[in-house]
Amino acid sequence: MNSFGRIFRVSIFGESHGESVGIVIDGCPAGLSLTVEDFLSDLERRKGGIQKGTTPRQEEDLPIFKSGIFNNRTTGAPITIFFENKNTRSSDYEKQRAIPRPGHADFVANAKAGGFEDYRGSGHFSGRLTVALVAAGVIAKKLLNPLHIVSKILEIGGETDLDKGLQKAIDEKDSIGGIVECRVIGLPVGLGEPFFDSVESQLAHIVFAIPAVRGIEFGTGFAAVKMFGSMHNDAIENKEGKTTTNHAGGIVGGLTNGNELVFRIAIKPTSSTAKEQTTLNWETGKVESVSVKGRHDLCIALRVPVILEAVTAIVLADLLLLEQKIKRIL
Amino acid sequence: MNSFGRIFRVSIFGESHGESVGIVIDGCPAGLSLTVEDFLSDLERRKGGIQKGTTPRQEEDLPIFKSGIFNNRTTGAPITIFFENKNTRSSDYEKQRAIPRPGHADFVANAKAGGFEDYRGSGHFSGRLTVALVAAGVIAKKLLNPLHIVSKILEIGGETDLDKGLQKAIDEKDSIGGIVECRVIGLPVGLGEPFFDSVESQLAHIVFAIPAVRGIEFGTGFAAVKMFGSMHNDAIENKEGKTTTNHAGGIVGGLTNGNELVFRIAIKPTSSTAKEQTTLNWETGKVESVSVKGRHDLCIALRVPVILEAVTAIVLADLLLLEQKIKRIL
Amino acid sequence: MNSFGRIFRVSIFGESHGESVGIVIDGCPAGLSLTVEDFLSDLERRKGGIQKGTTPRQEEDLPIFKSGIFNNRTTGAPITIFFENKNTRSSDYEKQRAIPRPGHADFVANAKAGGFEDYRGSGHFSGRLTVALVAAGVIAKKLLNPLHIVSKILEIGGETDLDKGLQKAIDEKDSIGGIVECRVIGLPVGLGEPFFDSVESQLAHIVFAIPAVRGIEFGTGFAAVKMFGSMHNDAIENKEGKTTTNHAGGIVGGLTNGNELVFRIAIKPTSSTAKEQTTLNWETGKVESVSVKGRHDLCIALRVPVILEAVTAIVLADLLLLEQKIKRIL
């Protein structure tokens, strides 16, 4: 299913080189003010072509409201937002149909659809669809206001000096990965559920919907395995649940504990790389050498922070609605 | 919600020191042979008290079939399985109601339920409920047969020599964490969906339902961020999708790619530790010193492999049913 | 799926002649007082054997709480309730395995499960499971308090004099059907959604989960087709939405309109009848004559009102939680 959420529920659709990509957002409270301007800043942050290391493909990326908004307010009916695909160069891809690009979904998409997939620019599997997630995130963030979600890159290619990490890739004419962190201050105690609807479960679920994510860790995360319990446990200080340390990253027993929510995700190097690689040509049945042409990101992690904020906001809006911390009419 | 899955759907319930814990499994095909004996081996693997480093609390842990099984076969109706809690010593916990144990769900559970939570031995938040997950896993594994899921501990306390890791904790009279890996050979190409129902999304969702999990990574995982794209990409070798390397851990574009599924999870040190710690006493409003008594695991990671196999099997059974690779009548 | 509801979510399980039937109720707010006594009155109303025209099979029908209740209050964790099947006489059924009873689910259940169904007393298809619905209804009604749901029989065998209707069947040594109505006063305006989650959609969905229901109509229902629009439309009188008439039965555009909710359901005659009938013997492949023995209701409609109230309460509790009219902690 291309849907996520229980009350605040999003459904995405579209293809990279189709006419458009978009999202339907169901369950958004009525009365939220919403204009195109609300979206511009986050959409701009997601864009390639400006930062060093991002794709020169540029889309105008103006949200087109198709439903659910009236007189610049949400009506409570499903909100549909479109983004047109104007700047497509499908011929780049069509020639190489039978040669699945290494690291890309070409091979699995073909198998899944029995050959009926839209193969142009990864089709429905494209990172292009994250523009729709960012749009939903803008709405979710407005619902969460004044809660603040901040995401940033911690490392590129293992370097905390990000320029240094990028330069490695530029020097190698290759792509590179990175680590992105997300933090949220001000969450109430008790969001989430133990077991299947734990906050970690829900965040991890949607985070792995972002292409290129290979791992997620909360609080101290993987480093916790080397700690003793007495060190890892966060001592509770006051009746609001504030803890002296925050190894838990703000989640205990699957529930928010009133401290800062902290988690990190690992982004693999962009699959597209100018470096020569080998792959199967399924027409000839032979392995051949390819160098992926086209306009690509050197380091896709650079574009992830705003997407990570968006999916986090989507989860939190849903949880806060469920816990009746956001009203149904604003 | 205490439920997970689309076709093969599990719902857990129960409390650590209540009468019982259990699970309802909906959507299991009819005709699967099922006897108590099928469960014994995996239930035994989950038990504490045998291995060094696990809790001396022992439950008999015999599955009691309440519905959905007739003449030793599944009927297609919901399967309900119970485990009685016999070996409970609630008085251990009742005395300390107002003193939330560090690292435990006591504080958040209390806030969530407004004081109505069953606070005995973590109540509904207890790891005791994982016995029910293991039971569902046994059924899922039988559905997956001959597919094989193998999970094992990779590290304890940062040591690949596991005895050495455990000994650290024993020496310190403290608890310790670990890393557990899961591998599955033989999956078809094309399970999962891009975006919200990616295989990673679904596995991560259910994995974080296991108490004490703090992180998950697929394939090369967090180490991928230091790699160049040309190194991380797995070259496709043949028409079945076999790749020369497996940095992707068997998942590309959210879909299985026909290679071995590989992922790892980080388990924090057991929250209960004999070491002295501080926490709030919410009656007095003062921070005080505690040493958590009771019967606990030194290293909860030791009990996780069979649980990890179980939740993995639950996800895969659901995906295979959705893709019509498992029949509705066996 | 054997589940229903978005926030207040019920899952039923069990078989007529298995060990027990039961229900898991997820999403119930914490802090609701709940004792066995709360259930007795509604369970008594559902029982056969007391009223003329109902089955002499009697079960003690005491709810057994297995989870989610602590110190006589709900904890917010899933509530599991069991009812034991003590008074079973399976041998009545086993002899006639190959002879599907007319009007019963025997034939379809066998086909669905490929022969693996529990065929004793309709197995999982039995009306016995409605005892679990009644139990969930008791909890839902307590959540709705002081809202009042009242259901009653309007007709038996086409007679509004119910004794007369029953007597027809007694005279004929046959079974008979009836019409049951449900009314709810005091609902707020605006529950439900247009289209798929209309109040009618949700009520109809769960009402058809009650065995033997063959139709449902809201307000004026089928009689509305003979009316002119100007007669059928209910004139709004005041700002609370009160209407002069109530042809709509309290629902307009899929939403409650603040007037009395009114709907009726048609219950077919009990499938089991002492009258001689014909059916296939699937072993011999021949049609033969049967007279269904066993203990049965002459008019199953007699037992439906409390079940209808229960399922209505389940839907309304869910809708009121979604609209934040019932709190998450009581």
Added chain:
Amino acid sequence: MNSFGRIFRVSIFGESHGESVGIVIDGCPAGLSLTVEDFLSDLERRKGGIQKGTTPRQEEDLPIFKSGIFNNRTTGAPITIFFENKNTRSSDYEKQRAIPRPGHADFVANAKAGGFEDYRGSGHFSGRLTVALVAAGVIAKKLLNPLHIVSKILEIGGETDLDKGLQKAIDEKDSIGGIVECRVIGLPVGLGEPFFDSVESQLAHIVFAIPAVRGIEFGTGFAAVKMFGSMHNDAIENKEGKTTTNHAGGIVGGLTNGNELVFRIAIKPTSSTAKEQTTLNWETGKVESVSVKGRHDLCIALRVPVILEAVTAIVLADLLLLEQKIKRIL
């Protein structure tokens, strides 16, 4: 939620006088051929303005494919279809904002959205959205091929001579209701589930998503309440489950039984009527007289058959996919 279905899942959106209405269809198998021409016949059947008794408002109603279709085939990705609203005359409605039309959703929609609703031509509550259901139905029907769903009007205004029924309304300058039937031949035995996912539950759920539906009955329906069991029960004749009669309408125990599926729905008279009526003016707080202007259907039932077929096809496609009777790749 504006969504329905488990595998074949539809989500509708849009407003009557907004820019467009549309639908997202998730879970459709890949490889289904699909062109605009496939839709024309059913869309034409739904249109007003041709038949006597239908609205003179005419939309071109050409489906615009936005995603999920490539080279005239479904790709397995979500299919998005739009219909533009060109022929809108919103000013008809805007003047009368404070005067909720009797029988319409104006009042409840306003309360639900706290005044933020799109009130133009019923906004999101409009029957205009059924064009999107018809589009999804076209796709579902193609999946069901060669199964045939046929829906027709049985009565208008209580008359089986439909012209006579219509003439009544024309003479009265009022609107009128009707009964619509749906039949499906060729369904396999065993679709559906007992209880919550019974075929009746699912069909009734979606049928009540069609505006103006006030009742539904399966097989003999409400008339069954006057029958004796021995008369109502359908005798099974052969191993395929064929019955001599079909009082059950093809469903027993919530499951299809291999006989013809038969059900009927009651459609109320169109709420809009030229006849003078009274309603509240919520600005003045006084009841006043209104006569609803605009372009409306005299008998909305006339346009329902193709919509009823569509929603039936949507349910059946979902059930057949779940039972693996439709493949995931065609």
